[in-house]
Amino acid sequence: MDSLIGGTIWDEYSQKVTDLMNNPQNMGEITKEQAAQMGAELIVADFGAESCGDAVRLYWAVDPKTDTIKEAKFKSFGCGTAIASSDTMVELCKGRTVDEAVKITNIDVEKAMRDTPDVPAVPPQKMHCSVMAYDVIKKAAAQYKGVDIESFEEEIIVCECARVSLSTLREVIRLNDLTTIEQITEYTKAGAFCKSCIKPGGHEAKDIYLVDLLAEYEKEKLARTAAPGAHVSFAEMTVVQRLKAVERVIDEHIRQMLVMDGGDMEILDIKENGAHFDIYIRYLGACSGCASSSTGTLFAIENILKEKLDEHIRVLPI
Amino acid sequence: MRVYLDNNATTLVDPHVFAEMEPYFVQKYGNPNSLHSFASETHPGLKDAMEKIYAGIHAPKEDSVVITSCATESNNWVLKSIYFEYILTGRKNHIIVSEVEHPSVIATAKFIESMGCKVTYLPINHEGLVDPQTVRESITSKTALVSVMWANNETGAIFPVEEIGAICAEHNVLFHTDATQAIGKIPVDVQSFNVDYLTFSAHKFHGPKGVGGLYMKRGRELSPLLHGGSQMGGYRSGTLNVPGIVGMGKAMEQTIDALDFEMTEVRQMRDAFEDELLKIPDTFVVTPREKRTPNTLLISFRGIEGESMLWDLNRAGIGASTGSACASEDLESNPVMEAIGADADLAHTAVRFSLSRYTTQEELDYTIEVVKKAVERLRGISSSYAYAPEGHKSGLDTHH
Numbered sequence: 001m002d003s004l005i006g007g008t009i010w011d012e013y014s015q016k017v018t019d020l021m022n023n024p025q026n027m028g029e030i031t032k033e034q035a036a037q038m039g040a041e042l043i044v045a046d047f048g049a050e051s052c053g054d055a056v057r058l059y060w061a062v063d064p065k066t067d068t069i070k071e072a073k074f075k076s077f078g079c080g081t082a083i084a085s086s087d088t089m090v091e092l093c094k095g096r097t098v099d100e101a102v103k104i105t106n107i108d109v110e111k112a113m114r115d116t117p118d119v120p121a122v123p124p125q126k127m128h129c130s131v132m133a134y135d136v137i138k139k140a141a142a143q144y145k146g147v148d149i150e151s152f153e154e155e156i157i158v159c160e161c162a163r164v165s166l167s168t169l170r171e172v173i174r175l176n177d178l179t180t181i182e183q184i185t186e187y188t189k190a191g192a193f194c195k196s197c198i199k200p201g202g203h204e205a206k207d208i209y210l211v212d213l214l215a216e217y218e219k220e221k222l223a224r225t226a227a228p229g230a231h232v233s234f235a236e237m238t239v240v241q242r243l244k245a246v247e248r249v250i251d252e253h254i255r256q257m258l259v260m261d262g263g264d265m266e267i268l269d270i271k272e273n274g275a276h277f278d279i280y281i282r283y284l285g286a287c288s289g290c291a292s293s294s295t296g297t298l299f300a301i302e303n304i305l306k307e308k309l310d311e312h313i314r315v316l317p318i
Numbered sequence: 319m320r321v322y323l324d325n326n327a328t329t330l331v332d333p334h335v336f337a338e339m340e341p342y343f344v345q346k347y348g349n350p351n352s353l354h355s356f357a358s359e360t361h362p363g364l365k366d367a368m369e370k371i372y373a374g375i376h377a378p379k380e381d382s383v384v385i386t387s388c389a390t391e392s393n394n395w396v397l398k399s400i401y402f403e404y405i406l407t408g409r410k411n412h413i414i415v416s417e418v419e420h421p422s423v424i425a426t427a428k429f430i431e432s433m434g435c436k437v438t439y440l441p442i443n444h445e446g447l448v449d450p451q452t453v454r455e456s457i458t459s460k461t462a463l464v465s466v467m468w469a470n471n472e473t474g475a476i477f478p479v480e481e482i483g484a485i486c487a488e489h490n491v492l493f494h495t496d497a498t499q500a501i502g503k504i505p506v507d508v509q510s511f512n513v514d515y516l517t518f519s520a521h522k523f524h525g526p527k528g529v530g531g532l533y534m535k536r537g538r539e540l541s542p543l544l545h546g547g548s549q550m551g552g553y554r555s556g557t558l559n560v561p562g563i564v565g566m567g568k569a570m571e572q573t574i575d576a577l578d579f580e581m582t583e584v585r586q587m588r589d590a591f592e593d594e595l596l597k598i599p600d601t602f603v604v605t606p607r608e609k610r611t612p613n614t615l616l617i618s619f620r621g622i623e624g625e626s627m628l629w630d631l632n633r634a635g636i637g638a639s640t641g642s643a644c645a646s647e648d649l650e651s652n653p654v655m656e657a658i659g660a661d662a663d664l665a666h667t668a669v670r671f672s673l674s675r676y677t678t679q680e681e682l683d684y685t686i687e688v689v690k691k692a693v694e695r696l697r698g699i700s701s702s703y704a705y706a707p708e709g710h711k712s713g714l715d716t717h718h
Binding site for chain 2: 050077082
């Protein structure tokens with residue numbers, strides 16, 4: 001209901017975000033001279049661009065003997081969330097070593113800005129503003145160590161707001177047979193925030209989108225049904241895979257015909273019985289008690305399953 | 319002090335308008351189409367209101383001004399009915415809109431595009447204006463409709479609707495203009511140039527929300543979008559919004575009476591306000607003021623993200639906007655600024671101040687002080703104005 005009238009995003013900012021926007025604590029600069037006085041090395045790292053709507057410049061004074069960040073400051077072009085996130089990120093950097101700082105993520109930053117542990121500090125569509133706080137740390141660390149920024153990223157991140165990797169997404173989609181964006185978001189939180197990773201045309205351009213991953217999986221499934229021999233045969237499948245394969249055939253080829261007559265069916269069990277695969281089913285609705293359910297309809301179901309999956313299938317209604 | 323400078327989003331209801339509407343809630347609540355005195359006692363008020371609305375846009379009696387629920391409905395109606403009548407039937411295959419139309423035109427155009435209609439999105443030039451020549455170049459023998467707004471909601475840019483209307487007449491193409499941001503700010507006369515359909519909305523000129531209109535020239539009547547009990551001559555079904563119509567009538571009368579004031583006093587106040595703000599270094603305005611509605615100022619403060627500026631303004635009690643209020647949850651840059659494409663750095667820095675005849679000099683003086691302080695504070699935070707050691711290779715697209 002709340003989403004029907006909408007509202008202002010500012011209402012969803014935590015008090016901490018509001019306070020930091022009104023009065024950022026770590027805003028400022030460190031000059032070369034100031035760093036030298038601290039016996040530290042000055043690192044200045046930039047991330048983002050005004051033309052993209054968010055930009056941050058991070059200053060670190062790093063003690064070269066201990067790799068500790070002795071002092072940190074920021075300047076930021078952006079909205080309240082960007083400023084508050086930058087401020088919090090700088091606070092989290094202070095006193096840590098460069099290696100420790102690299103481990104700080106945008107999620108740590110967001111959590112640090114919460115008033116109460118279980119209420120998000122910013123509304124979902126503002127989550128991406130905190131991502132740049134994470135990226136700029138990596139950039140600063142790369143500069144300090146004289147290495148490439150890529151060396152800090154161990155895996156490809158598809159949803160930066162929720163930090164969900166490509167490998168996690170691929171795994172979750174396949175394990176749970178996900179077919180919609182909503183399902184992916186429900187399982188992984190990917191796509192719940194700024195929505196850039198869902199499909200092209202969002203706030204940020206990506207290399208790979210959630211729709212691509214769904215399409216990839218869809219294609220894979222299609223290849224499997226089109227050329228069953230090329231993939232795992234019914235006999236080689238695990239019990240769960242067999243159940244899913246049978247469910248899929250029923251969904252695609254059988255259920256509609258039953259539903260049209262006011263009925264339905266469910267699978268109870270699949271058992272290997274000598275050379276046969278016995279699939280136990282139960283009729284629902286109008287099907288139960290229908291004369292054809294043990295003759296014509298049953299043969300039809302069995303024949304379709306035989307044709308699509310394995311010729312040794314037998315269907316046994318209970 | 320609270321200052322409202324977001325009159326292109328909505329306006330306060332003129333107290334005279336409210337007074338006129340009031341009897342139609344508790345006393346004269348009848349359905350105008352019923353057969354009893356409860357119905358007929360609403361008729362004089364409705365008739366009077368319709369006359370004021372016709373007079374307000376100088377519509378001839380033979381033409382239809384159909385009352386709708388809002389400008390969004392009116393715009394949807396035009397594009398969708400044209401789609402049903404011309405595109406779906408295969409008589410035509412193309413419409414033309416400007417790329418900076420209100421979302422109710424753009425989103426509808428995208429929708430019918432997805433249903434197979436070709437759509438040309440006209441670009442705007444460096445001043446934020448549509449060049450009529452681009453309309454001429456885009457029209458084909460299969461073009462059904464051109465829809466270009468009269469005045470832009472964000473920049474206040476006044477589009478050359480007279481020239482565009484003439485080009486449409488020449489090529490026998492229907493012409494629709496969304497005059498939502500024009501009425502009450504500049505003269506709007508449907509007989510002074512070629513126009514087939516014209517959209518407007520009461521709450522943009524001190525009338526109530528939830529009531530708008532669509533002017534349709536005689537012979538160009540659209541088939542209905544809302545089917546039902548054949549109210550509004552069958553063009554738009556749904557029980558008449560009696561208080562809304564009465565309110566819009568009164569608001570139209572008041573706003574036409576105040577048009578001279580708007581075009582002189584409000585304009586002068588806006589111009590002086592603009593002059594003061596432009597004294598702040600690195601501050602930019604895109605559309606020249608003589609090509610804008612008298613109440614609107616879209617201004618960019620380099621190095622300050624628009625939402626941050628709104629934040630500081632709001633803390634001081636001032637309501638302004640970064641663009642379209644519909645997109646208040648939108649992360650994107652101002653579409654008009656983006657379309658102008660002059661300087662990408664400025665796309666996220668635009669803030670819109672829109673005045674009304676109720677705006678006072680005192681309010682503007684206060685706002686100028688607040689803006690100056692906000693610019694100082696926010697540029698102090700901004701990476702665009704930040705120190706960098708010699709030889710620092712900036713990854714930022716900064717101040718240049």
